[in-house]
Amino acid sequence: MSAAPAAPRPASAEDAATQAVRRLDLLLAPPPARTGWRMLPARVGAMCAVELQKLRHDRTELYTRAVQPALWLLIFGETFTHIHAIPTGGIPYLDYLAPGIIAQSAMFIAIFYGIMIIWERDAGILTKLLVTPTPRFALITGKAFAAGVKALIQAVVVIVIAAVLGVSLTWNPLRLLGVAVAVILGSAFFSCLSMSIAGIVLTRDRLMGIGQAITMPLFFASNALYPVAVMPGWLQTLSKINPLSYQVDALRGLLLGTHSHLGMDYLVLVVAAAAGVTVASSLLGRLAR
Template identity: 30%
Template sequence: MTVTDVVRVALPRGGSSHDVRAVRVVLHREMLRFVNDRTRMVSSLVQPVLMLFVLGTGIGSLVRSSIPGIDFRTFMFPGMIAMTVITTGMFSAASIVWDREFGFLREMLVAPVGRGAIVLGKCLGGAIVATVQGVIILALAGVVGVPYAPGLLLTLVGEMFLAAFTITAFGTLLAARMKSMQSFFGVMQMAIMPMVFLSGAMFPLANLPSWLHVLTTVNPLTYAVDPMRHAVFGYLSVSPQVDAALNPGIVWFGWRLPIGLELGVVAVLAAVLLGFAISQFKRAE
């Protein structure tokens, strides 16, 4: 073999078509993982169902006289949907750490596709899985006095998907640098519990102490729970007093935010978190 005998090696070129295919492949993998893991499917539903029917019934028996005409579980229902979505979305992001431990993540990162496509596929897959879980809880609406109105159901599904995508992007950002499942789950629990408790999922946002009002206002999950509750209360017949007590909305300096602005906050946060997650993956091994 002479010096001039050079063997040409053709390297696969990336491109938009490869990126779109990568998004589909990662999304499909997330769906297959969810369908084949029935234990995860059931366990993620246990906590919100217990909170709704046990905690909701217990608290409802104490406050029944102060909120006539409505079951307290009806008030908690949007919050339990949000809890299902946030838990499932974070668990979907946890698979990144699992893939890193077993070497599959490295194989994806060396593929001739943009890492943004991998992250987007992961977030879309996690959002769809979390939305499916939320729809299962949504099927219980009639049991707690929420009507099965098509407009309401479609609105809630759309809001669930937006919240699910945001929380999955947040979980993906956290998982991008985590080296072990133990570390990720420790951080996940530290993040999830305050977000759920400070979102208004279990108590009304009206008449809170000033320090608690500030915490609920800066909590991103509040802006996902409130539109769901507003949608539900739009289909209920309750007195203005009860509506003001249980559905006061999010207030900034005496101004109640429009629902469109609340959803806009969640959408902007989703884009920002997705951008940071992609940035972290570009710096990953």
């Protein structure tokens, strides 16, 4: 008498066996590398994640950098709100100042980013990164957008302080998303500017001196503290070629609802960020020589 046929294996058991075989294959051979257009976003994201991992080990930078914008709002903003010395189009000066301080704090974080890349050169990290398949463009873009994320965290701190002080800000999600994009683009440009200078001067001391020399002129030659209309003619010309002015204009229009030129603002920020990434990428090789 013949034996009864074996019962068929459940489909779930077959699926589990197939997955186990696939895991074994991955252990024996690495997965295929991403190629073409998929490689660049993956490398940019990886470099950005590496930069942001540093915040897990030392968060004091975020806390200490929150002190300066708080002082600007508490002392400078409150004082000039009471004396009515600067025409702001009918809005309180503290409200007018808050977007400018957001842009200022973001710029101050990004403008010294070149010091970090010089430190990586001195520690031998940059040389190891440059011999990997990661394109220089992706390396610089990852660092630039990591600076933007750090600046975005700083912007949240400033917005919270401004809200506590009674500044009338919008809480529209789409407008806040636009604020985040403007902060990231502006920070990407200034971090690339810093890394470009690092590729020229090659030392931390020189870069720190140049960074300190240009941050305050960039800040005061913008519309962060006062309208462009009250500036002398030569300063108005500088303000029109200063990307910080366009960032502040976008932030002020989004957060306060004042008249702004959002299309032009974003266009300038995108072009400035793209140009900054291109120049910094071309100068990166000088740091590794």
